[in-house]
Amino acid sequence: MKPPLTPLVASLPATVPFVGPEKQERDRGRPFAARIGANESVFGPSPKAVEAMRQAAPEMWMYCDPNNHDLRQALAAHHGIAPETIVIGEGIDGLLGYTVRLFIEPGQTVVTSAGAYPTFNYHVAGFGGKLVTVTYRDDAEDPDALAEAAHRTGARLVYIANPDNPMGTWHDATRISRLIEAMPEGCILCLDEAYIEFAPESAAPDWDTDDPRVIRFRTFSKAHGMAGLRIGYLVAAPETAAAFDRIRNHFGVTRMAQVAALAALEDTDHMASVQASVARARDRIAEIASDNGLAALPSATNFVTIDCGRDGDYARRVLAELLERDIFVRMPGIAPLDRCIRVSAGTGADLLLLAKALPDALAAAG
Amino acid sequence: MKPPLTPLVASLPATVPFVGPEKQERDRGRPFAARIGANESVFGPSPKAVEAMRQAAPEMWMYCDPNNHDLRQALAAHHGIAPETIVIGEGIDGLLGYTVRLFIEPGQTVVTSAGAYPTFNYHVAGFGGKLVTVTYRDDAEDPDALAEAAHRTGARLVYIANPDNPMGTWHDATRISRLIEAMPEGCILCLDEAYIEFAPESAAPDWDTDDPRVIRFRTFSKAHGMAGLRIGYLVAAPETAAAFDRIRNHFGVTRMAQVAALAALEDTDHMASVQASVARARDRIAEIASDNGLAALPSATNFVTIDCGRDGDYARRVLAELLERDIFVRMPGIAPLDRCIRVSAGTGADLLLLAKALPDALAAAG
Numbered sequence: 044m045k046p047p048l049t050p051l052v053a054s055l056p057a058t059v060p061f062v063g064p065e066k067q068e069r070d071r072g073r074p075f076a077a078r079i080g081a082n083e084s085v086f087g088p089s090p091k092a093v094e095a096m097r098q099a100a101p102e103m104w105m106y107c108d109p110n111n112h113d114l115r116q117a118l119a120a121h122h123g124i125a126p127e128t129i130v131i132g133e134g135i136d137g138l139l140g141y142t143v144r145l146f147i148e149p150g151q152t153v154v155t156s157a158g159a160y161p162t163f164n165y166h167v168a169g170f171g172g173k174l175v176t177v178t179y180r181d182d183a184e185d186p187d188a189l190a191e192a193a194h195r196t197g198a199r200l201v202y203i204a205n206p207d208n209p210m211g212t213w214h215d216a217t218r219i220s221r222l223i224e225a226m227p228e229g230c231i232l233c234l235d236e237a238y239i240e241f242a243p244e245s246a247a248p249d250w251d252t253d254d255p256r257v258i259r260f261r262t263f264s265k266a267h268g269m270a271g272l273r274i275g276y277l278v279a280a281p282e283t284a285a286a287f288d289r290i291r292n293h294f295g296v297t298r299m300a301q302v303a304a305l306a307a308l309e310d311t312d313h314m315a316s317v318q319a320s321v322a323r324a325r326d327r328i329a330e331i332a333s334d335n336g337l338a339a340l341p342s343a344t345n346f347v348t349i350d351c352g353r354d355g356d357y358a359r360r361v362l363a364e365l366l367e368r369d370i371f372v373r374m375p376g377i378a379p380l381d382r383c384i385r386v387s388a389g390t391g392a393d394l395l396l397l398a399k400a401l402p403d404a405l406a407a408a409g
Numbered sequence: 410m411k412p413p414l415t416p417l418v419a420s421l422p423a424t425v426p427f428v429g430p431e432k433q434e435r436d437r438g439r440p441f442a443a444r445i446g447a448n449e450s451v452f453g454p455s456p457k458a459v460e461a462m463r464q465a466a467p468e469m470w471m472y473c474d475p476n477n478h479d480l481r482q483a484l485a486a487h488h489g490i491a492p493e494t495i496v497i498g499e500g501i502d503g504l505l506g507y508t509v510r511l512f513i514e515p516g517q518t519v520v521t522s523a524g525a526y527p528t529f530n531y532h533v534a535g536f537g538g539k540l541v542t543v544t545y546r547d548d549a550e551d552p553d554a555l556a557e558a559a560h561r562t563g564a565r566l567v568y569i570a571n572p573d574n575p576m577g578t579w580h581d582a583t584r585i586s587r588l589i590e591a592m593p594e595g596c597i598l599c600l601d602e603a604y605i606e607f608a609p610e611s612a613a614p615d616w617d618t619d620d621p622r623v624i625r626f627r628t629f630s631k632a633h634g635m636a637g638l639r640i641g642y643l644v645a646a647p648e649t650a651a652a653f654d655r656i657r658n659h660f661g662v663t664r665m666a667q668v669a670a671l672a673a674l675e676d677t678d679h680m681a682s683v684q685a686s687v688a689r690a691r692d693r694i695a696e697i698a699s700d701n702g703l704a705a706l707p708s709a710t711n712f713v714t715i716d717c718g719r720d721g722d723y724a725r726r727v728l729a730e731l732l733e734r735d736i737f738v739r740m741p742g743i744a745p746l747d748r749c750i751r752v753s754a755g756t757g758a759d760l761l762l763l764a765k766a767l768p769d770a771l772a773a774a775g
Contacts, residue, residue: 044594044595044621044622045621045648046511046512046597046621046646046648046649046652047512047565047595047596047597048511048512048652049510049511049512049513049514050514051514052510052511052512052652052655052656055655055656056655057651057654057655059475059654059659060659061475061659061660062475063472063473063474063475063476063660065474065476065478066474066475066476066478069478078471081471081472083470083471083472084470085470086470087467087469087470088466088467088469088470092469093466093467093469096462096463096466096469096665097462097463097466100454100459100462100463100466101453101454101459102637103453103454103458103459103462103634103635103636103637103638103669104449104450104451104452104453104454104634104635104636104637105444105447105449105636105637106429106447106449106630106636106637107429107637107639108429108431108432109425109427109428109429109432110429110431110432112431112432112435133499133658133661134658134660134661136658136659136660136661137658137661140658144415144418145412145414145415145418146412146413146414146415146418147415148415148416148417169655169656199413228410229410229413230413231412231413255410255411255412256410264472268469268470269469269470270469270470270471270472270664271468271469271470271471271472271473271663271664271665272469272663272664272665273473273660273661273662273663280412282411282412283412285423286412286414286418288423288425289418289421289422289423289535290418290421290535292499292500292502292503292506293425293426293427293502294427294429294500294502294639295499295500295502295503295639296639297637297638297639297663297665297666298636298637298638299462299637299638299663299665299666300663300665303469
């Protein structure tokens, strides 16, 4: 008997959005020396969050609070918004999956940019949505093109990341607000702000939780350094936020993540320190690129995208040579973005290894 | 603008499968004195798992290994099965959701028992499945009735928990194997073995991972005492297991849970100690019931279901009176099971509080 999959599932590819560095290490037979490919925060979680995790470890016999009450209250106070507008979930990945499931029936259209976040596309495909893509403009997502495509195709959802991954570029809040205003009736903008803590303050629109046209996504995986705990949140109009309760895995967020996120949110000193470390690392990566005759794109994230100056095949060779030299980095998947490689903000030691390896990698790439 | 939900989501109720004890505590304005209602393991995680969590806390800046490689290898060795038959997920709750999504299109039939696990029903409804229920027989799930209903209705999935929740009763492996044999063509048995570590060895069929007619679910939430870390797994035929990779949240399991589960799995001493503690607690709960003129059902789980001897309204009053006396317990939701209350294996202190509160609660219930 073949597994009696639904026709939709049977039509899905067996590919996965991302191969983890651990699998690459197993395949290579040796570990990476610098893990600067997944935009994780090498500067780690807040020491207060670490201490909270250690204290809470013996309490893990208890299920989490499915209402995420304490964290929602804390986030509401932090942002000056109502708790009813906040949905906590299993990272932005999990929340994007729920979002697609809430709004997309098979055959309905979703708009994103070619080369933007693959996991969003994975969820759209997984629920049978039809993906329409627009191209980047000047290595940035193009709000005008996104809005135009949404109108033209009758889209139900539009995705944009601000700041953008994988390019690191960003738009001003006024540009984002214009995009929200431009959403067609019955279409929602998914505004992924995973990297917002690394961007200028002018990149984030003021909260307007009365606006049903936008859902904003935030995470503890990046600036808070807790990617391994899978916790993020979205902010939406209360009626939209409430709809997630109809389908979400109510006990899906771990108690450990709840405890750690609460402690991390309070530690504004650590956040400031991470922001400063990331800014220094960005400068250093740009310098390393420049030392090798390459241009670094401006970044409002915890990574720097380096233009290798030729085509995708060349950048793929550079990437392969860096991996060969035990430097874990990644790169955009789609032309013309794929002329670049993407380097996460590393420690001084990480970037020293990069500085040593890059000239050889470039030479070997030919 | 109303949120443009899909018609399926718009048709779903806003109710949630379970209200957490934390919410009850907030509503009451005071904490419970004994938390023995959610079948959590008050005996806690393995001290080795706790130590592993503490060690791993600073490493939470790294995403998990999306392949769950190390834990799958360890579980494969533990059970003597192939890693390709194992899918790790965000607790059995998460895995049941993925299972329904893989196999159920709107309008297709799923069979379960009236009064069995509400979260499974929640997922079936969430994907538009049509739930057909059979009744318990002698306070146990009825394999013959489940198989008959599956044939009669053309079901795609059948759910059974062995041992059962909320009644604590169980079937022998031969009876379960007969149920698997009785599955109609194209129908899969979801065999929820969340409580299997508390059951006689004769309750679990031998592994037969060539059999595509059954998916078995296991968890670290119960005997391993890690409900707050949301990690469970399923065992299925390799082709079935592989299908989960098409839809699952690949980075959904936390790195903390992976680390802790690995350590817990190795600590067979702690497992033996928990099993012994649970056996003692079951005896004590039965004794307390008997002291109050009530009958405890036999249990192969970490809880004991107590027959209050009258109707559901009476048992609900008993439950309310226990809650009023700061004892968190739960009860089955559907007649005739709802003549019972369900008490999780507690510490000596927990059960002392129960012993003190129960006579008063019964008197107050009238």
